[in-house]
Amino acid sequence: AQSVTQPDIHITVSEGASLELRCNYSYGATPYLFWYVQSPGQGLQLLLKYFSGDTLVQGIKGFEAEFKRSQSSFNLRKPSVHWSDAAEYFCAVVPSGRGGGNKLTFGTGTQLKVEL
Amino acid sequence: ETGVTQSPTHLIKTRGQQVTLRCSSQSGHNTVSWYQQALGQGPQFIFQYYREEENGRGNFPPRFSGLQFPNYSSELNVNALELDDSALYLCASSNMNTEAFFGQGTRLTVV
Numbered sequence A: 001a002q003s004v005t006q007p008d009i010h011i012t013v014s015e016g017a018s019l020e021l022r023c024n025y026s027y028g029a030t031p032y033l034f035w036y037v038q039s040p041g042q043g044l045q046l047l048l049k050y051f052s053g054d055t056l057v058q059g060i061k062g063f064e065a066e067f068k069r070s071q072s073s074f075n076l077r078k079p080s081v082h083w084s085d086a087a088e089y090f091c092a093v094v095p096s097g098r099g100g101g102n103k104l105t106f107g108t109g110t111q112l113k114v115e116l
Numbered sequence B: 001e002t003g004v005t006q007s008p009t010h011l012i013k014t015r016g017q018q019v020t021l022r023c024s025s026q027s028g029h030n031t032v033s034w035y036q037q038a039l040g041q042g043p044q045f046i047f048q049y050y051r052e053e054e055n056g057r058g059n060f061p062p063r064f065s066g067l068q069f070p071n072y073s074s075e076l077n078v079n080a081l082e083l084d085d086s087a088l089y090l091c092a093s094s095n096m097n098t099e100a101f102f103g104q105g106t107r108l109t110v111v
Helices: none
Strands: A003-005 A010-015 A019-021 A022-024 A033-038 A044-050 A056-060 A065-068 A074-078 A088-096 A110-115 B005-007 B010-013 B017-022 B031-037 B044-050 B053-057 B064-070 B074-078 B087-094 B106-110
Touching: A003 A088, A010 A019, A010 A044, A022 A074, A033 A065, A033 A074, A044 A065, A044 A074, A056 A110, A065 B074, A074 A088, B005 B087, B010 B017, B017 B087, B017 B106, B044 B064, B044 B106
Parallel strands: A010 A110, B010 B106
Antiparallel strands: A003 A022, A019 A074, A033 A044, A033 A088, A056 A065, A065 A074, A088 A110, B005 B017, B017 B074, B031 B044, B031 B087, B044 B053, B064 B074, B087 B106
């Protein structure tokens, strides 16, 4: 069965600093990959997705992620963090060919705190 | 284009009771998936409905059941509630080959 690992449970960065959130997946073939963000008590908002093609994908709010097949990773990055980025971030996968947003397997999340 | 809406936003039930949660899918979407998110955890897939038929189920007991209606809205029903059912329940709508869009969730507390 596929699994998603987000090694960092909590991360604290200073406003204006760069950010990288790690995500590794375990699956036999390259899945579809997603990053979602969740503010406290809220639903999930899609930041970006990778289906195929260019391995560097751009998302909303200035986020980007790079798919590295050799490392089974899909790390999320942002060059300069804003205080409003404080939230929980989830990496998710779905088997390719099964449909883009269906039957997602999520990681346990990384809680981002931004220091002013 | 309307987004995914869920109702109610919060709910308190007693152990052993039954609950129904509702989800209106985003306009143009024909697939609805339900997820359970326990406190401090990532969402866990419960089941999915595609064109009114169940299309996959996660590791949840039969007391979790659902429906999808002709307008693609959906219900999640949970019977014989247990304390561990306390969670945020998320609905996501999509088409079969597009990304999922989530509602704001229903916070269920079982006491």
